[in-house]
Amino acid sequence: MPTELTLRPATEADAKAVAGIHLTSRRAAAMPPGVHPDGEVSTWLTGRLLMDEVWLAEVDEAPVGYARFTPTWLDDLYVLPTHAGRGVGSALLDLVKAQRPDGFCLWVFETNAPARAFYAHHGLVELEHTDGSANEEKAPDVRMAWPGSNPLAFLRQLIDEVDDQLGDLLARRTALTAAVQEIKHDVSRDPAREREIAEAMADRAPALGVERLSRIVHTIITESLDAARD
Numbered sequence: 201m202p203t204e205l206t207l208r209p210a211t212e213a214d215a216k217a218v219a220g221i222h223l224t225s226r227r228a229a230a231m232p233p234g235v236h237p238d239g240e241v242s243t244w245l246t247g248r249l250l251m252d253e254v255w256l257a258e259v260d261e262a263p264v265g266y267a268r269f270t271p272t273w274l275d276d277l278y279v280l281p282t283h284a285g286r287g288v289g290s291a292l293l294d295l296v297k298a299q300r301p302d303g304f305c306l307w308v309f310e311t312n313a314p315a316r317a318f319y320a321h322h323g324l325v326e327l328e329h330t331d332g333s334a335n336e337e338k339a340p341d342v343r344m345a346w347p348g349s350n351p352l353a354f355l356r357q358l359i360d361e362v363d364d365q366l367g368d369l370l371a372r373r374t375a376l377t378a379a380v381q382e383i384k385h386d387v388s389r390d391p392a393r394e395r396e397i398a399e400a401m402a403d404r405a406p407a408l409g410v411e412r413l414s415r416i417v418h419t420i421i422t423e424s425l426d427a428a429r430d
């Protein structure tokens with residue numbers, strides 16, 4: 201008997217089905233265990249149904265997968281293990297791409313090799329790896345993106361967001377450099393201290409390495425000291 205896959209927006213009446221797919225699929229996936237009890241996850245997801253866009257995939261009218269997304273992030277894409285490898289995930293991902301033609305990001309756990317391969321196969325790119333300290337599971341993850349119809353514009357928008365934060369950080373750092381100068385007796389540069397700063401940064405930004413970071417730190421401090429003299 202042929203099977204029919206349909207996609208439709210989920211409603212509040214689908215809350216139980218969505219939570220069931222989430223809990224069952226997550227347990228079967230190469231992901232760290234969830235940190236919240238099942239009941240809490242269901243309640244939370246029910247609330248998100250009202251806030252996010254959620255689409256349900258059904259096979260012969262039985263719910264088998266769903267995608268939940270915001271204007272800029274794909275937060276969930278889950279398919280029941282019994283229906284994995286049958287094009288349900290691809291259909292949901294194609295739908296999200298159609299709904300978000302300007303692109304979107306998602307987080308995937310580093311250990312979830314099947315999901316990373318699935319997204320890469322569908323044209324998503326890996327943007328950054330984290331040590332997991334910012335997620336609830338404390339497990340390293342990867343930010344991936346589908347850069348949409350204008351990838352340059354999409355990536356530049358992400359760069360602008362980071363540069364906003366960098367600008368704020370530079371303003372705070374410059375103010376601290378100025379404050380320290382007021383109470384320091386020796387106003388000469390301190391290469392050992394600057395090396396320590398670069399080494400600590402290299403733990404956070406290993407792709408740059410200590411030598412490049414030393415040059416960056418040197419420039420930031422030179423310009424901060426100059427601004428402090430204004």
Ligand SMILES: O=C(O)C(=O)C[C@]1(C(=O)O)C=C[C@@H](O)C=C1
Nearest residue numbers: 377380388389390391393394421
């Ligand atoms: O830590 C200090 O002693 C500072 O003066 C601050 C600071 C900095 O901005 O980081 C400034 C100049 C020194 O060469 C090293 C560090």
